[in-house]
Amino acid sequence: MTDPGKAVLEEYLKVNGTHEMQPVDDEYARRLFAELGDITDLSRVEALQAIRAEQIPLPSYVLADGATMMVYPDLAGQIATAGGADKLRAWFLGHWEENEQAVAAAEWDAFQSGQYVCLREVTPKNIQTMARSTAAIAELTQRLDDDPEDADARAALRSAVDQLDLILLPMTGYDRQRFDGPLVRESQIDRVRSTYLQDDDSYRMSLSLNVLNHLGINLYSNLPAVLSEAVANAWDADATRVDIDIDPKNDIVTVSDNGIGMTRREINQRYLNVGYRRREDQHNVAASSTMRNRPVMGRKGIGKLSLFSIAKTITVQSRARRPIGDTSATLQRAALELDLDAIMDQIKGHDVATYEPTELTPRVSSKLILL
Known part of the structure; x- marks a missing residue:
């Protein structure tokens, strides 16, 4: 038998x-x-x-x-x-x-x-949604190829891509090998966004002066407490090494780690999203525990503001491969600078205002620089 x-x-x-x-x-x-x-x-x-x-x-x-x-x-x-x-x-x-x-x-x-x-939940409904979304994406990208100024097509494309994004998994390096080509997320989400929706990827942070004062500038009064937030972020990024360099002469603190990093889109959706609650994010495959099965330390999405307790300027340098662990995937780099004075000027007099961090030229490693 x-x-x-x-x-x-x-x-x-x-x-x-x-x-x-x-x-x-x-x-x-x-x-x-x-x-x-x-x-x-x-x-x-x-x-x-x-x-x-x-x-x-x-x-x-x-x-x-x-x-x-x-x-x-x-x-x-x-x-x-x-x-x-x-x-x-x-x-x-x-x-x-x-x-x-x-x-x-x-x-x-x-x-x-x-x-x-490729699907988070492999159900008939999601299979049908994926078919409709990919068909719509193909039609709408063709319309934008014919007329790049078609605002209606661009808005509809953004909606179709976002809907598809909600039901897709990142997949793995093994999947890239067996399917012998770009993964669904790369072809239907990442490529489309970078080609047709690039303007949507500008760095943006929305917050209020009250939040900045109470959860940022005045949250901590000492360096170790602030650095613990940076180390917690590295832990949640599955880092196995964190280096902290303190330069008292130039008032610079640099925190570097070897974690999974963040893509440009993840920076906008998570890092710059004040109040982002990772544990409640149904679309984050590592919401409550990391890919290394570490319990997530970040809770309320406000730790990054606490860095302003000791710094006027925060520089973020990040590099990431997606899917996580796929060494054949393209290395994505991102870099930005948050300036406390510019944020204060932008949000002063508003209940909630949007601040656009300065985009920088990405460097080699992932690090956080506090000035």
Whole structure:
């Protein structure tokens, strides 16, 4: 009798190729996908037999040990909702209209392959949303190619990209290898934003004078307390090394770390978002714990303002690769300067005002410089 585990592994390798999973790929898959033996009331053997019978999808990832199989995180609930593994296909196809069953069947085949790993939740609804969004993005980018001044097309494109962004995962270096090309996020989100929506990426911070005074300038009165905020940020960025250089002669403090860094967009969405609560961000794959399984220290998104307790100017230099850990991904660099006097001038007399930090030429490493 054929070993069902061996048979499923052979089919998985036939579909995905023999690319090696790296430790960072294993960590990613364990965090965001479900282990085969945990998905239903079925035993592992019964689940493997259901895969061989094409009742449920192939694993999405097989870890580096060659045995641990990770499947869609939503699969257990879907099987329960459908009334059993043998009813999953009918449940899935039922989300499309009768005149769309050819499309539904094609999507079922893609779902069955286990390769819908670009989606945070692999549901029929999200599969349909992705199809609509990518079709709209293709149409709207063509309109902007024909007429770069088409404001309606640009606004609609921004909406379509943002909607797609909400349902996509970052994916891994392993995914880049098996799919042999740009990842969905790179082609449909990053490339489109950089090509057609670049003006939306200007650095911006919105805050009030009251927030700046109470949670920034007057929050701490000593250097160690402020530096603890910078070190906490490095911890949350999975840094294994933090260097602090204090130059009393020139009144400069430099904090450098080897963490995952931030992309330009992440700086706007998170670092410059006063009050950003990482733990409540449903679209951050490391909201409550980091990719190294560290508990997140940042809570209220106000720590960066506390740096103004000891500095008039804050310079941020960052570099990042996305997906995290993918050494073949393009290194993205970003740099900006926040000036306390300029912020005060901008927000004075307003309940809430928007300040635009100065963009700088990015340097080699990730660091924070306080002047």
